[in-house]
Amino acid sequence: MRFTRRTNTIIMWLLAAGLLLGMIIMFTPALGSIGDLLSGGARGSSKAGLLVNGIPITELEVQRARSGSFFNSVTEGTVAADLEKYAIEILIREEILNQASSGVRVGSGEVRRAVNQFRQSQGVEGRRNDQAYVRLINRAGLTDQTFRFSLQEQIRRQKYQDRLVKDVGVSDEEIASYYEINSGAYSTEERIRARMLVLDDEALALNLMKRIEGGESFQELASEYSLELGSEKGALGAPKGKTEPRPIGRAALVRPVANAAFGLKASGLTGVIKHSNRFHIVSVEEYLPSQSRSLVEVRTELQEDLLELKRAGVAENTLRQLRSNATISFPEESSFSFANPVIASVGSIEIKEAELIYATYGNQQIQQALSPEFAPLIEQLFKPNVLEQLIEQELILQGAGLLGPSFVGTRASVSRDALNFVSRDATVSAKEIDAYYEENLDQFTTPASADVTQITFKTSSDAQSFRLSLLDGGNLDASAEEWSGVAENLGTVFQGDLRAELDHILFSTNAFEGIPNSKLGISDIIALDAEESREFGAVASNAEEDVSSNDQADAQISTELEREADTPVIENELLQGKTIIEPSAFPAGFESLDLSVLVAERTPEARQSLSEVRNQVETAVLSSQTQSLRKAWLDELRIAFSVENHLLAKNEDSLPRARLEGEVPITSNVPESATLADAQAMAVDLVKELRSLVTRDDLTLEESARLEQVHVDLGKVQDEVAIFTGALSTYVVEEGETLSGIALEMYGDSSLWEELLAANNYLLQDQDVLFPGFVLVVPNLQNKSQD
DSSP: OOOOHHHHHHHHHHHHTTOHHHHHHHHOGGGOOOTTTTTSGGGGSSOEEEEETTEEEEHHHHHHHTOSTGGGSOOSHHHHHHHHHHHHHHHHHHHHHHHHTTTOOOOHHHHHHHHHHHHHHTTOOSGGGHHHHHHHHHHTTOOHHHHHHHHHHHHHHHHHHHHHHTTOOOOHHHHHHHHHHHGGGGSOOOEEEEEEEEESOHHHHHHHHHHHHTTOOHHHHHHHHOSSSTTTTTBTTOOTTOOSOOOBOGGGSOHHHHHHHHHTOSSEEOOOEEETTEEEEEEEEEEEOOOOOOHHHHHHHHHHHHHHHHHHHHHHHHHHHHHHHOOEEOOTTOSOOOOOOEEEEETTEEEEHHHHHHHHHTOHHHHHHOSTTTHHHIIIIIHHHHHHHHHHHHHHHHHHTTSSSOOOSOHHHHHHHHHHHHTTTOOOOHHHHHHHHHHTGGGGEEOOEEEEEEEEESSHHHHHHHHHHHHTTOOHHHHHHHTTOEEEEEEEEETTSSOHHHHHHHHHOOOEEEOTTSSOEEEOOEEEOTTGGGSTTOOOOOTTSOOGGGHHHHHTOOGGGOOOTTSOOOOOGGGTTOOOSOGGGOOTTGGGSEEEEEEEEEEOOEEOOHHHHHHHHHHHHHHHHHHHHHHHHHHHHHHHSOEEEHHHHHTOOOOOOOOOTTOOOOOOOSOOOSSHHHHHHHHHHHHHHHHHHHTOSOOOHHHHHHHHHHHHHHHHHHHHHHHHHTOSEEEEOOTTOOHHHHHHHHHSOGGGHHHHHHHTTTTSOTTOOOOTTOEEEEOOHHHHHTO
């Protein structure tokens, strides 16, 4: 059931005014039930806790507002004090708005219509559902009376807002400026007319690709072979039974297919695209690029959007002004106090503690995660980052006044438009696209992998008999048992996961013979050291070590028998690079080694071509250019305007000591991580140790040396995490830095600090917060946007 325009506007007003959480408190018993307090009953029975423009809010009201589980989720320390101030701030804003709208009359008929609309939207309309309606509002801690009162207050505020914005309009100049900045949002979507083949067999897909390239009809092949749209001859967007394709946008295709098809930027044929065990081929018959629409074409739509933004901006600015002008005092006998000091300034504009607390604890993520364990993160990480965002927003708002266009709307929309304006000249050249692709090939490459079973034998004859059995169609488990083999399923492995010899066989040779009627291949017989074969991941013995004890074996292996990479190989670490053709030719002494055979389905490395990912690459390059322009502008503003962050100055920490000139650089002594999980686990341990050292100022010489070693080791391990995850880089945190500041430097947008937090969530937990020397993984946000 849809709400009326008035109800929707009420919600928009509450959002613009920053009262959404106050509304939640009113309707949710877990956060306290304020609805029954607004009737005034509590004000005559309790002493004043604070005065808002001389009007008291009682201690009982404050206590009830704080009685919900949210405000008691942390009961000690700075965060607990913040939650008390947050509850008081909510009450202050409620009272300010009540006072401002007190002269607005609301009739009983208006309230009755609002109740009926609510009941209809919840499916409890009509007298027969009276009890269901009462149960519904009772679950929110309300009675019919208090519910009606709360609706009356919301309607009153809405009518107050209507009076504020009734004369708001937009000028031709504002419309022209808004169009100049946001014309891209009113452009048509790029589309294609195309046909698609969908198959579940890669060999068939490659075969059909050759046939299409050879001139056969795509339509006829789609009709005969495609698993989808066969009756439409592969025509995308065509009604069922029709065979002519219609224009479609990107959303009509899965992302990899869309990237390849739209990346052509013209008519043409994609390669074979694998996605979810299906293989796609797209024939683009016509590319319809995005086109700008003129101001004349979009004027009506744009004017409506701009008018809504401007009205919301008036509402927001009015509430901010009311809050700024309000006189808040606490009687001497009050149990509460709220000093509300200035914690930052941008030019002549001050940011006070109440604004920071309201912005911090109004954050949905914080509300969901609030707990004693999470409290240190809020105090030392979240609050500093939120303050940096408030500072940056104020900086942008002041800087916007120096730009040419006329910006209107909410603070958030003006900030967005100003950033869009200063980065409007960002462009991308073909050379930059090519360079980005070449420099970031790992992003577009799926590494080789293999699903592997290793079968170990004691004799070469058993191993050879097993091989022949599988090549003759025998069952793996039955054949291994028949020939006394011990099978171990190694699962899916990537290059570097296994010991050197097995890794080399799997990923650096073609020493496998295909098993008939199967995707599996079987290796030649591999000779392994019996002791080391029990411990995968052990470092292989040096190939150059003394092999004099194996003279007899060496004598029987001629270098003339060495084969090319596509020839089956038998190796052991003492005879690396030497090969044997027939198992019967095993030299004396080999029977004391473990003899293994690998059965594997190997998937080779796959790399997307530039044509397949051109749009993704272009977006990444354009994003980088945009961020650079924005960052440069913000850097200029920080010079032009005096910016002070008192909270940052208060929380200054110290860096580990600098290395003395001439000292020998420390190298990492941690082993290579085989998997992402291994690297992250190692990083967790190193961060714990680093934290215990970096926060002390009484380190011994030995502990100081260990501090530097741990820092180097953490840098190495985090570099490995970055490689595993396709991150942009790593970043060493310096004194006084915050995630929002780092996000601004790395991405040109401080609001992306939560992406940094998410990428490092295996480290930033519980008591762990940023400190000098901490090494962050900086995620590639373009990768994320393509997921």
